[in-house]
Amino acid sequence: MSEAYICDALRTPIGRYGGSLAGVRTDDLAALPLRALVDRHPGVDWSAVDEVFYGCANQAGEDNRNVARMAALLAGLPVDVPATTVNRLCASGMDAIGLAARSIKAGEGELMIAGGVESMSRAPFVIAKAESAFSRQAAMFDTTIGWRFVNPRMDSLHGTHSMAQTADNVAADFAIARADQDAFALRSQERWAKAKAAGRFADEIVPVRLTDGAGSPRLFDTDEHPRPEVTLASLARRTGINGPEFSVTAGNSSGVNDGACALLVASEAAAAQHTLTPRARILAMASAGVPPRIMGIGPAAAVRKVLARTGLTLDQMDVIEINEAFAAQCLAVLRELSIADDAERVNPNGGAIAVGHPLGMSGARLVTTALWELHRRAGRYALCTLCVGVGQGVAMIIERV
Numbered sequence: 001m002s003e004a005y006i007c008d009a010l011r012t013p014i015g016r017y018g019g020s021l022a023g024v025r026t027d028d029l030a031a032l033p034l035r036a037l038v039d040r041h042p043g044v045d046w047s048a049v050d051e052v053f054y055g056c057a058n059q060a061g062e063d064n065r066n067v068a069r070m071a072a073l074l075a076g077l078p079v080d081v082p083a084t085t086v087n088r089l090c091a092s093g094m095d096a097i098g099l100a101a102r103s104i105k106a107g108e109g110e111l112m113i114a115g116g117v118e119s120m121s122r123a124p125f126v127i128a129k130a131e132s133a134f135s136r137q138a139a140m141f142d143t144t145i146g147w148r149f150v151n152p153r154m155d156s157l158h159g160t161h162s163m164a165q166t167a168d169n170v171a172a173d174f175a176i177a178r179a180d181q182d183a184f185a186l187r188s189q190e191r192w193a194k195a196k197a198a199g200r201f202a203d204e205i206v207p208v209r210l211t212d213g214a215g216s217p218r219l220f221d222t223d224e225h226p227r228p229e230v231t232l233a234s235l236a237r238r239t240g241i242n243g244p245e246f247s248v249t250a251g252n253s254s255g256v257n258d259g260a261c262a263l264l265v266a267s268e269a270a271a272a273q274h275t276l277t278p279r280a281r282i283l284a285m286a287s288a289g290v291p292p293r294i295m296g297i298g299p300a301a302a303v304r305k306v307l308a309r310t311g312l313t314l315d316q317m318d319v320i321e322i323n324e325a326f327a328a329q330c331l332a333v334l335r336e337l338s339i340a341d342d343a344e345r346v347n348p349n350g351g352a353i354a355v356g357h358p359l360g361m362s363g364a365r366l367v368t369t370a371l372w373e374l375h376r377r378a379g380r381y382a383l384c385t386l387c388v389g390v391g392q393g394v395a396m397i398i399e400r401v
Contacts, residue, residue, distance in 0.1 A: 050109030055092025055116030094363025192350025296329025298393025318379025323386030
């Protein structure tokens with residue numbers, strides 16, 4: 001069996017909702033890290049790429065009609081390089097990497113690109129078609145996040161809770177206090193600020209050339225969602241999203257964001273052929289289902305599954321990247337796995353509460369950040385995991401080489 005290696009991993013800075021990347025079409029945004037990979041590796045025969053796998057959760061706007069294929073063409077990849085778009089909501093980008101690795105291990109390819117994109121700023125409204133002739137009714141839905149076109153039977157069987165409602169469900173079921181959620185959120189912001197000051201994101205971020213309102217060029221090179229100025233006091237003043245009696249707030253939740261990420265994945269033979277340097281081996285990926293009403297606990301089941309699949313233990317993980325969809329669900333997962341709330345190896349450079357959460361990008365962003373952190377600290381294994389809407393969890397383990 002061939003092994004699958006990550007040879008490079010890049011991402012755009014993450015933009016705020018309506019922020020710096022809001023003026024960039026989703027398909028153009030997706031093409032940016034692909035083009036950066038091409039420019040960084042002139043020795044690669046790009047016509048040899050067997051597949052581009054790209055995650056995207058929305059696909060209702062400019063990301064329709066297979067955004068992976070459009071991004072590949074817009075990035076200048078040869079027209080004979082195929083591409084497919086993957087959708088497992090928040091885990092889409094990680095699923096793309098998993099598909100690339102599995103294809104190589106199965107002998108069905110040697111050189112792949114995997115990643116993800118999301119422009120939540122540009123998510124469109126959609127209108128349902130009339131259900132009868134001459135109907136005067138029109139149902140409109142915002143596709144930015146969450147449910148639309150709800151199936152009544154699904155609602156009666158499992159509920160169709162909003163993401164924030166699922167987080168409050170987790171907080172209640174697993175006894176996660178508001179103060180602990182706010183403390184977790186503050187650590188995310190503080191760790192991001194320290195990482196930024198130390199220049200730790202330089203390896204992974206590709207600056208984006210933009211023009212301002214006056215038409216002057218500017219370089220967007222820093223995540224703009226973080227709020228390092230927050231304090232426990234300012235976090236405590238925020239009201240619960242679902243009501244004052246609830247503990248999940250905008251301050252202890254991830255953002256609504258824009259961004260794209262791409263990784264170059266190769267077999268050992270392809271890496272040698274194209275003069276690439278393998279940086280990490282993709283050991284395994286696992287997914288698991290959980291009740292949709294507490295979707296945030298999904299990583300706990302997925303982590304146990306991927307550890308069993310590899311024969312490894314949590315103690316062997318030098319870096320753990322868990323997507324901070326909500327502080328409540330992260331804390332519940334960490335406690336289920338007997339990991340300290342403030343463990344230094346968990347999101348050492350901050351997480352999605354600070355950095356942001358562009359849905360289809362985030363899984364790939366976790367692996368990218370973990371890869372570069374493993375090399376900085378000369379660690380061996382990194383565990384990456386995230387929860388998924390409608391009740392799932394996904395986890396992946398990579399090994400530095």
